[in-house]
Amino acid sequence: MLRETYLLFRHNLRATLRQKIGIVFGVIQPLVFLVLFGPIFATIGTWETLVPGLIIQLGLMSTGMAGFGVVFEKRSGVLERMRVTPASRLALLLGRVLNNAVTLIIQAVLLVAVGYAFGLRAPAAGVVAGLVLVVVLGLSLAALSYAVALTLDDQLFAPVMSTAVLPLVLLSGAFLPMSMAPGWLDALSHISPFRYVLEALRELFAGHYATGTVGVGVAVTVVFALVSVAIGTRVFNQENA
Numbered sequence: 001m002l003r004e005t006y007l008l009f010r011h012n013l014r015a016t017l018r019q020k021i022g023i024v025f026g027v028i029q030p031l032v033f034l035v036l037f038g039p040i041f042a043t044i045g046t047w048e049t050l051v052p053g054l055i056i057q058l059g060l061m062s063t064g065m066a067g068f069g070v071v072f073e074k075r076s077g078v079l080e081r082m083r084v085t086p087a088s089r090l091a092l093l094l095g096r097v098l099n100n101a102v103t104l105i106i107q108a109v110l111l112v113a114v115g116y117a118f119g120l121r122a123p124a125a126g127v128v129a130g131l132v133l134v135v136v137l138g139l140s141l142a143a144l145s146y147a148v149a150l151t152l153d154d155q156l157f158a159p160v161m162s163t164a165v166l167p168l169v170l171l172s173g174a175f176l177p178m179s180m181a182p183g184w185l186d187a188l189s190h191i192s193p194f195r196y197v198l199e200a201l202r203e204l205f206a207g208h209y210a211t212g213t214v215g216v217g218v219a220v221t222v223v224f225a226l227v228s229v230a231i232g233t234r235v236f237n238q239e240n241a
Helices: 002-017 019-026 027-043 047-062 069-074 078-082 089-119 124-152 156-172 183-190 191-203 210-240
Strands: none
Touching: 002 089, 019 027, 019 089, 027 069, 027 089, 047 089, 047 124, 047 156, 047 191, 069 124, 069 210, 089 124, 089 183, 089 210, 124 156, 124 183, 124 210, 156 183, 156 191, 183 191, 191 210
């Protein structure tokens, strides 16, 4: 299965890298927030608070919408042809989500680099640890996105996912910490796993590593990844049985 996963990952990555403009466009919106909203936010907060939030926004927008690729493949008949391949269904899924994770890390590095130009002063170790966490989160989101794309009607994927992403971004505390929100909204945000991941990311960017917040964030990310990949694999098995 490892060889199958690698071959599929390599094929998907080559296709992605041939469309470099797509990688750039995927990070445009968080960059616009960074450039236009960042200087305003810096008067009441810090770049170490804002940039992790924009990375979570990027993850939800980039890997959360990864299922668009499957929608097109369903229409073109590519998924039909996959049914006769000997590749395991887990490899078919992992080959895709690993490519999405690489794309996300390229975009996140670009976002962090621009953040440093504007005033971000996060320690290198914290940034690296945070990006590892983001990669795992990206794998999870991509797997769920594919599962949703295979489950929903082709015409419903875009409106459903677009509608879901915005409240998830806001409830994560991407733009302002949820501790500043009204009590009911703060309580509601605890339902979302992205709040815990973001809080861990902010701790890492602040140079705090062995904290309870980081531990909870890592645990939530790992559990979310296991559940997401399990759901994605099950849906792929059903669709390609």
